[in-house]
Amino acid sequence: MYLNKLSISEFKNISGATLDFSPNLNCITGINGSGKTNVLDAVYYLSMTKSYFSNPDSQSIAYSARQCHVSGEYTRFDASKDIISFSIERNGSKVFKRNSKNYSKLSDHIGVIPIVMVSPYDTCLVNESGEERRRFLNSILSQLDAEYLRRLQNYNQLLQQRNRLLKLENINEDLLDTFTSRLSVNASYIYDKREEFTLLLTPIVKKYYNLISGKREEISIEYVSELRESSLEQLLAINREKEKILKFTSAGIQRDDLLFSMNGHKFRLCGSQGQQKTFLISLKLAQFEIMREMYKKQPILLLDDVFDKLDMTRVEALLGLVSSDIFGQIFITDSNKVRVKEILDTIGGDSALFELNGGDLR
Structure with a gap:
């Protein structure tokens, strides 16, 4: 198309x-x-x-x-x-x-x-908070997987409801259990898809980076999530009393991140403007390749x-x-x-x- x-x-x-x-x-x-x-x-x-x-x-x-x-x-x-x-x-x-x-x-x-877009705005993926990198993951996975988008929307809605409940003086414990259980089910799906996608993405990004840079630097991408070690339900059970004081949900996929590195160091600390731009272009070309294979047609x-x-x-x-x-x-x-x-x-x-x-x- x-x-x-x-x-x-x-x-x-x-x-x-x-x-x-x-x-x-x-x-x-x-x-x-x-x-x-x-x-x-x-x-x-x-x-x-x-x-x-x-x-x-x-x-x-x-x-x-x-x-x-x-x-x-x-x-x-x-x-x-x-x-x-x-x-x-x-x-x-x-x-x-x-x-x-x-x-x-x-x-x-x-x-x-x-569709795939490469923009000067993409420097936020390297230099800004994890929110930008989660938005990047969500944008791609929502195009690739309608169920991911549905789960993400459900998760965000449940997270808001759970946070509102935690702000109350008298918390309905049964309702808190319900929100926690449903949140964990959606979080598990989202985590699995993000982990799977990152493993697929990384070697393709490296391929394009080497083609553009002439193999001048070694890059890596790591998906960072609290869910790697424990389920969200377990994490929230441990933090339950603390959360009643904090009045918000203290763990979850809303805290996930991608760690971009060059030669073993964080990209935002050591990458020149040209190196950062090469990496970001490579990231988006890898996104293009994955989407092309999934859709069996070429994105714009x-x-x-x-x-x-x-x-x-x-x-x-x-x-x-x-x-x-x-x-x-x-x-x-x-x-x-x-x-x-x-x-x-x-x-x-x-x-x-x-x-x-x-x-x-x-």
């Missing part, structure tokens, strides 16, 4: 545009702040029902507008069409449609159009400003990768117009070039 037409109205700084895309390579150029990333975020929205950048939906509406609207026309491999659209009101209400039919649950759409790949801070050796290696047959439809943004034209010449084949200036595309 590929996106052949995108219509945008009052989405962030893009007041209105209709774009016809190549099924292969699409490059968007323009100065920084012109809105290149917003085009990719609109495409991401159509797959994931939300912004890539964790912003409230209302922030996607242009300042002077009351609502925004985005529509994408997709062509399946059997040449049939799918129309995906969404609109967001200033009050935050959102309507998502597939072929003019409203989704009753947005989660039903996750996985319909697999969004590469936002990926060449900045990479030396020429790594740029050339990355171009060699994305120009191979394993990738399908690709969107690349770059503020360097000369480099964009060189990319198009290097990769060749069917492609499209768009120039963006202050939200206007041509």
Whole structure:
């Protein structure tokens, strides 16, 4: 499946545009702040029902507008069409449609159009808290496994209910037992899927990192979880009295993390900007490969400003990768117009070039 037409109205700084895309390579150029990333975020929205950048939906509406609207026309491999659209009101209400039919649950759409995005924002995966890395895991696994998404939603709802109960002066012990048991069942499934995925992910990330860097560094990924040693039910039983004082749930998969290392040291402490970017690109290319194998089709790949801070050796290696047959439809943004034209010449084949200036595309 590929996106052949995108219509945008009052989405962030893009007041209105209709774009016809190549099924292969699409490059968007323009100065920084012109809105290149917003085009990719609109495409991401159509797959994931939300912004890539964790912003409230209302922030996607242009300042002077009351609502925004985005529509994408997709062509399946059997040449049939799918129309995906969404609109967001200033009050935050959102309507998502597939072929003019409203989704009753947005989660039903996750996985319909697999997608992978690489962005400068991804540095938060290395430099920020474990929340960002859990969000990364959840984003991928929710696309791959509808049951994972359902369990995760159940877990988060039960966690909120259990925390509210712990804040009460008089706690219903039977109800606390019920929440604990149900929380543990969901946590076990989530833990198993995260562990399984990390074991699958790690060697593929290493493969891409070595291809891009020329085997200059040794990297590793470790999944860190309290559930490795004990079930959540056991952990919460041990902490039960302490939690009544703390008034919140003290253990669980909401505390899981991924530890990224280079040459035996934490990446955020020793990695240069180029090394960090190489690692993050490798991480996302590994995500792409896993999703391609699971879906038996190629996800859409969004590469936002990926060449900045990479030396020429790594740029050339990355171009060699994305120009191979394993990738399908690709969107690349770059503020360097000369480099964009060189990319198009290097990769060749069917492609499209768009120039963006202050939200206007041509």
